[in-house]
Amino acid sequence: MLELSLPWFLLLLPLPFIVYFLPKAKPKGDGIWWGNTEQLMDHQDRKAMPKSVTWRYVCLLLSWVLLVFALSQPIWLGEPTKVTPSGRDLLIALDLSGSMQVTDMTLNNQSVNRLEAAKSVLSGFIQERRGDRIGIIVFGSKAYLQAPLSFDTKTINQLVQETQIGFAGEQTAIGDAIGLSIKRLEDKPSDKKVLILMTDGANTAGRVQPQQAAAFAASQNVKIHTIGIGADSMIVQSFFGPKAINPSTDLDETLLKNIAAQTGGEYFRAKSTEDLHAIYQTLDALEPTPAEDVWQRPLTSLFHWLGLGSMAFLGLALLMSKQLSWNKRAWRSGEKA
Template sequence: MLELSWPWFLVLLPLPLIMYFLPKAKPKGDGIWWGNSAQLLHHQDHQAMPKRPTLPYACLLAAWVLLIFAMSQPVWFGEPTKVTPSGRDLLIALDLSGSMQVSDMVLNDQPANRLEAAKSVLSDFIQERRGDRIGIIVFGSKAYLQAPLSFDTKTINQLVQEAQIGFAGEQTAIGDAIGLGIKRLEDKPSDKKVLILMTDGANTAGRVQPQQAAVFAASQNVKVHTVGIGADSMIVQSFFGPKAINPSSDLDENLLKNIAAQTGGEYFRAKSTEDLQAIYQTLDALEPTPDEDIWQRPLTSLFHWLGLGSMVFLALSLVASRQLSFRKRGQA
């Protein structure tokens, strides 16, 4: 669809016709002197010939029309396209310490370790996020950026699946993971910075204390949701037979609760794969993606094309006038 931004320029279109029909200037003297009879006969022949539009005048007229339309700023509206609005900058910090290999979860009716369950639930969560930039931090003895913030959820999901226990060391540096998340989220809109921290233990490594990192996260408006992973009870075989133990005895729930409370986030306890799925459904509600897509129509300005066309016709009129002048000189 074509639309003119400044349509009032079109009132100038008939200006050449108005100038054409204006009364011609008359000579002040009553007599016209001719040097010889040949010039008089030549003048009479031209007066007798009917006036027809010539090529130079036609080119000038075309140049004027294109110039006026260019000045009216024509814009072509393309077909509407759907654009997903920008959502949140969301970082997921995943614990890869040695304790994540404890098989106290069930996945597809089969025993699974904590990391396998976490990756399975994370995969669905990541694929359902639209309009969010998602990044992955992995941490053990140290914290590393596995994937920077990106809209490419397919690649992010692949990198999550490639993470393995021990990649970042055997211990748990919760404070370093939060600190790295704050660094990667700096200079982002303050109401859209979210870090989801998943761990099954306590802070046993790192240079930054978790409580200090939480205070700094709050000052930077980074909301931290914490997820404690691990079952409360597990049957293991011992020398004296089956024995029930608590595989999550090392989980520092008080620390995770304090981090979440300090930053305006929520603490969640995941004792099973089903708990993890429910937690991420809750996180979807707490940190919703944009509800509605935005429809936009691409705009293409035609000003430069019409302006270029006007210049071309103006050049053609000058060339045609010059050729006509040479032809008349040759005939004379």
């Protein structure tokens, strides 16, 4: 169905006809007055070549009509679709610090870094949360809002896949990430505030201490589930040959457990991609808050298409005008010959 956002612009449609039929100024006297011989020759040219002039006016008229309709901002309303929101506003805080590039995870039987494994699992989790409003916060040395709360899980997933290590700095500001999450959730009902915090390290940056942020989150009824990501054993090549190390020595599990316990959430330990899948299946099983169905209709703006059409007809009229000028010269040359 077509709708016009500014229909009163259609009042401009008859303007060219009004201008055309306005009384023309006539010179006094019975004679026909011409300002110069060029005007007289143009008058004769229009009589000799009426078709070219007519088509040029048609193009100008179509250009005007399309421009007026473009200014009225037409919108095409698609078929209504039902969205069943769970009533949950879910924020995901993703660590992009330098330590997330450690390749101690596997994906499709290939070694990948922690961020790639996290993005792969998050992709499936987000797609399954249709009906929830999901937002993304990324943090490193500072915390930033990557995507605001939205039902558009496709766009949210795309923004997650575009994140890269180091976008937010090399360190880890866990407290700032929690603080920004609280700010984005402060206007939401108390039974809808959920944050999933995923990190592989300890708090090494930021202006807000994680424990203070967690205490404030608890006072605001924000439930925080924390995930510590990173394998506990990894084989590396040293001067003396292969050596087993623990790549997760920097992970502050005590802090993450305290944050989850203080806010009524749970702490999860992800030592592999399979662990991440299991964790997000557990989180996906959390009982949502029921809400009424919401009907949405996709909106498609036609402004740019009509604008391009108007410019095309205007360009065609200008080309015809140029061609008409060439024809005039040829016709005059033939008359003189």
